[in-house]
Structure formats: C-alpha cells, structure tokens
Amino acid sequence: MGTNSQRSDFKPEVDLNRNAPPRSxxxxxxxxxxxxxxxxxxxxxxxxxxxxxxxxxxxxxxxxxxxxLQRGQDDYGRPQQGSLTEKRGKEAHTHIGREVQKLCEVIRDIGEHGGKGITVEFGKLFEHYVAISNTLVGILLRARKQGLVNFEGEMLWQGKDDHVAITLLE
Known part of the structure; x- marks a missing residue:
C-alpha cells in the first residue's frame, strides 16, 4: 500500500485542546x-x-x-455470629436436611419391609435416586451419621456395591 502519508485514509493527529479556551x-x-x-x-x-x-x-x-479462640472454647471453629459465612452454613445445613428427608422417603417407597426395618439394595436405590440428585452416597453417609440408615462398609461404589443392603432405621 505505501506509507501513511501516501494512504488515502490517513488523518494526522489533531490536538483537541488547542482551540479550548484558557482555564479560569x-x-x-x-x-x-x-x-x-x-x-x-x-x-x-x-x-x-x-x-x-x-x-x-x-x-x-x-x-x-x-x-x-483456642481449642476447647465454645465458639472455636465456628463462624462469627451474624456473618455471611454463618448464614451460608445454616442454609447448607437446611438443604442437607431436606436431602436426607427425601432419601428416607425414597427408601420407604421402594424398599421392602423386614424385621429390622425397611431395606433396599444400593443398586436399586441408586437407579431411583439418580433422577433426584447426583449426591446419593454423600447423603447416605450423612443419614448414617444421623442414625437414620445403616449399611455395611465405609463407602458405597456403584457397580461394586450394588447388592449392599441399606436399612432405614426410623
């Protein structure tokens, strides 16, 4: 094309303030x-x-x-009262509680009544619960910690543990 001075679209730089009135x-x-x-x-x-x-x-x-705070004190390891962290923690706790309740309802619906309570195999529960949530194993662990369900082993794996019995204790 050529240099800037030879191009037809070239415009020289203009000082926009040169025509401005002096400042008072x-x-x-x-x-x-x-x-x-x-x-x-x-x-x-x-x-x-x-x-x-x-x-x-x-x-x-x-x-x-x-x-x-030091270990052993009442508020050690807890968020400050009234903070956003405390609010989020309470909301999460409520959400997990609802998930555990849903899980117990699903076990009641699809489980078989027996001597120890209502029992369902993990594989069957997984197939039904996957449409509700993708956190079945975590919710099962939380429900076991709360004393609502019982099952053998520390962790359940899809496929490997499909025949493990999960018992609703309430």
Missing amino acids: DDDRAMSSVSVKGLKENWQKWSSEHQESQKLNPFSHDTRQTVVV
Missing part, C-alpha cells in the same frame, strides 16, 4: 476541590482497610485487636 481561576479552584475530595476519599478507604486488616487473621498486621 474558578475552573482551577473546582479541580483542586475535586482532587481534595479524591484525597479525602482515598484516606477514608485507607483507614477502613487498615482497621479491617487488624481483624483479618491472614494479615501480617501485628496489632491484632481480635481475641483468638
């Missing part, structure tokens, strides 16, 4: 006020950040004002 004293004062406001906002953010770093356990700020 009011304009200069207004810009200094906005810079002053920016400085104050930055200082406010900086102070707030320093205070939040005092509460951050991963911060290298050595002036920690938070009492660090």
Whole structure:
C-alpha cells in the first residue's frame, strides 16, 4: 500500500485542546476541590482497610485487636455470629436436611419391609435416586451419621456395591 502519508485514509493527529479556551481561576479552584475530595476519599478507604486488616487473621498486621479462640472454647471453629459465612452454613445445613428427608422417603417407597426395618439394595436405590440428585452416597453417609440408615462398609461404589443392603432405621 505505501506509507501513511501516501494512504488515502490517513488523518494526522489533531490536538483537541488547542482551540479550548484558557482555564479560569474558578475552573482551577473546582479541580483542586475535586482532587481534595479524591484525597479525602482515598484516606477514608485507607483507614477502613487498615482497621479491617487488624481483624483479618491472614494479615501480617501485628496489632491484632481480635481475641483468638483456642481449642476447647465454645465458639472455636465456628463462624462469627451474624456473618455471611454463618448464614451460608445454616442454609447448607437446611438443604442437607431436606436431602436426607427425601432419601428416607425414597427408601420407604421402594424398599421392602423386614424385621429390622425397611431395606433396599444400593443398586436399586441408586437407579431411583439418580433422577433426584447426583449426591446419593454423600447423603447416605450423612443419614448414617444421623442414625437414620445403616449399611455395611465405609463407602458405597456403584457397580461394586450394588447388592449392599441399606436399612432405614426410623
């Protein structure tokens, strides 16, 4: 094609401010006020950040004002009261509780009544429950921990453990 000066679509750079009127004293004062406001906002953010770093356990700020809980104390290993983490944990706990209830209902529906309670094989339960949720084994482990179901072994594997009996205890 050629150099820029030979191209037909070439436009030289234009200084857009060359025709601007000179700045008045009011304009200069207004810009200094906005810079002053920016400085104050930055200082406010900086102070707030320093205070939040005092509460951050991963911060290298050595002036920690938070009492660090030790093992054995009541709130050790628990989120702060009223925090988003506590809220999410409660929501998750409620969700898992509903999943465990659904699992028990499915076992009641498809299981066989026997002497020990309602029993179903893992393979049959897996085939029915897969349409409800993909977390059957985790929910089974939680239900066993709560004393609602019982089965042999630590973990159940599809295919390998299809004939393991799962008993609903309630």
